Amino acid sequence: MLNKKLDLKRLLFSMSSLVDLGQEATSSKDLSAKMKAALYVITGMFSVPTAALFVYNPQRKILRLFVEKGRRARERRVKGIPLLPEHIKRFRMNDPHTFRDMAESAFFVRNKEVFSDLQTTIFLPLFAKGDFVGAIALGRKLGRAPFRQGEKDVLRVIAHQMAITLHNARLFLEVAKKAAENKKLYSSMQQIYQDTIQAFATAIDAKDEYTKDHSYRVASYAVAIARELGWKKKDVEGIYIAGLLHDIGKIIIDVKVINKGATLSTPELTEIRKHPQISYDILSKIRFPWKNIENFVRHHHERLDGKGYPDSLKEAELSDGVKILALVDAFDAMTSDRPYRDKLPVSEALKEVTRCKGTQFDTKITNTFFNVLRKELNGEVKEPHILPHLHNLDMHKFKALSSNSDT
Ligand SMILES: [Fe+2]
The missing domain is CATH 1.10.3210.10 (Hypothetical protein af1432)
Structure with a gap:
C-alpha cells in the first residue's frame, strides 16, 4: 500500500514536471534560455545537481556543450567532442546509456574527462525524425541511488520532447540561413542588373x-x-x-x-x-x-x-x-x-x-x-x-x- 502511494506520488510529480518541461520547450524564449530552463526542470525532477545539454553539429560532426548546470567553474572547458557515425549508430540502439554502458563504449572512454567532470551517470541521446540532434548528460543523484526503470521511461519521454525542440530550432535556423543567402544572392543579382542597365544607358547616351x-x-x-x-x-x-x-x-x-x-x-x-x-x-x-x-x-x-x-x-x-x-x-x-x-x-x-x-x-x-x-x-x-x-x-x-x- 505504502509503495503504491509512493508510486502514485512519483507519477504525479513526473507528470507535473513534464508539463513544466513542455511549457519551457514551447515558450517564446531563445533556444539557449529555453534549453537551460528545461535542463533545470530535469535536474529538479531527479535531484541531480549536475547536468549538461550537448547539441550535434552534423556539418562539423561534433557534439558541442550548449547549456549546463552545476559544473564548477575551475573545471576544464569542454571543447567540441568529435563523433563518428558508428557512435551515433550505437546511441540509437541503446537509450538511455547507463554508467555500465559507458564503461564499455570507446566513445565514452575517449572522452572520459568531460563526462567525469559532469559526474555523468546517464547519457541520454536525442533523436528526432531519425536524426541525431544532441544529448543530455545527467550527473549522480543527490542520494546516489541509481535511476530506476520508471525514471528511465520518463527520461525517454523527456529526450523525445527536447529532441523535437532542438530539431525544430535547427530546421528554423537552416530556413533562416537559406533565406538570408537567397536575399544576398537576390540583391547582388539586382545590383548586377542595375549596373548592366546603367552601362547600357551610358552607351546609348555616348553614341x-x-x-x-x-x-x-x-x-x-x-x-x-x-x-x-x-x-x-x-x-x-x-x-x-x-x-x-x-x-x-x-x-x-x-x-x-x-x-x-x-x-x-x-x-x-x-x-x-x-x-x-x-x-x-x-x-x-x-x-x-x-x-x-x-x-x-x-x-x-x-x-x-x-x-x-x-x-x-x-x-x-x-x-x-x-x-x-x-x-x-x-x-x-x-x-x-x-x-x-x-x-x-x-x-x-x-x-x-x-x-x-x-x-x-x-x-x-x-x-x-x-x-x-x-x-x-x-x-x-x-x-x-x-x-x-x-x-x-x-x-x-x-x-x-x-x-x-x-x-
Ligand atoms: Fe527616342
Whole structure:
C-alpha cells in the first residue's frame, strides 16, 4: 500500500514536471534560455545537481556543450567532442546509456574527462525524425541511488520532447540561413542588373554626342511623375529602367544619322524612327523583373492624337507609363542642344508642353509634371528629381507659366 502511494506520488510529480518541461520547450524564449530552463526542470525532477545539454553539429560532426548546470567553474572547458557515425549508430540502439554502458563504449572512454567532470551517470541521446540532434548528460543523484526503470521511461519521454525542440530550432535556423543567402544572392543579382542597365544607358547616351545623360534625365523625371501619381515601388523601378533604356535601339542606327547637324532627309528620318521598334525587339527578349518595360519603350514617341510612331496609337491605347515617357522624353529633348537647333530656355519648353497638352501630351500626366515641379521649387520635395537638371527656372517664372496651365 505504502509503495503504491509512493508510486502514485512519483507519477504525479513526473507528470507535473513534464508539463513544466513542455511549457519551457514551447515558450517564446531563445533556444539557449529555453534549453537551460528545461535542463533545470530535469535536474529538479531527479535531484541531480549536475547536468549538461550537448547539441550535434552534423556539418562539423561534433557534439558541442550548449547549456549546463552545476559544473564548477575551475573545471576544464569542454571543447567540441568529435563523433563518428558508428557512435551515433550505437546511441540509437541503446537509450538511455547507463554508467555500465559507458564503461564499455570507446566513445565514452575517449572522452572520459568531460563526462567525469559532469559526474555523468546517464547519457541520454536525442533523436528526432531519425536524426541525431544532441544529448543530455545527467550527473549522480543527490542520494546516489541509481535511476530506476520508471525514471528511465520518463527520461525517454523527456529526450523525445527536447529532441523535437532542438530539431525544430535547427530546421528554423537552416530556413533562416537559406533565406538570408537567397536575399544576398537576390540583391547582388539586382545590383548586377542595375549596373548592366546603367552601362547600357551610358552607351546609348555616348553614341549621341548631343544627348549626353539624356537617358538618366528621362528616367529621373519619369520617376518623379510616377511617384506623384502614387505608383508602387516596383512599378516606379520599372519606369526608371524603361527611361534608362528607351533609346537602346539607337545603338543599331548609323551614328552619322544620329549626329547629323543638318535637317534629316526622308530616308534618314525613316531610319531614325525605327529606334523604338528596335528598342522593343531588343528588350522583349529579356525577362525583366519589372512589367511593361518593352511596351513603354516601344511607344515613347506615340502621341495622344495618333500622329506618333511606330504604331500611331490613339489616347485610349496609351498607358500612363507610355504617356509619362513620351512627355519627359520630349521635354528633355526641348531643353537639350540638338544637332539641328539650340536648346530652348526651360520656360519656353514648359510653354511648349502646355501648348501640346491634349494633342501630343496627356493632360493628367502634364498636370502632374507641373505639380511636381511646383513642389520642387517650393522646397517641398526631399530629393528633387527634375529641378537640379533645369537652369534659370525660378518660382516667379514658373508661376507666370503655370497660370496658363491647369495646375
Ligand atoms: Fe527616342
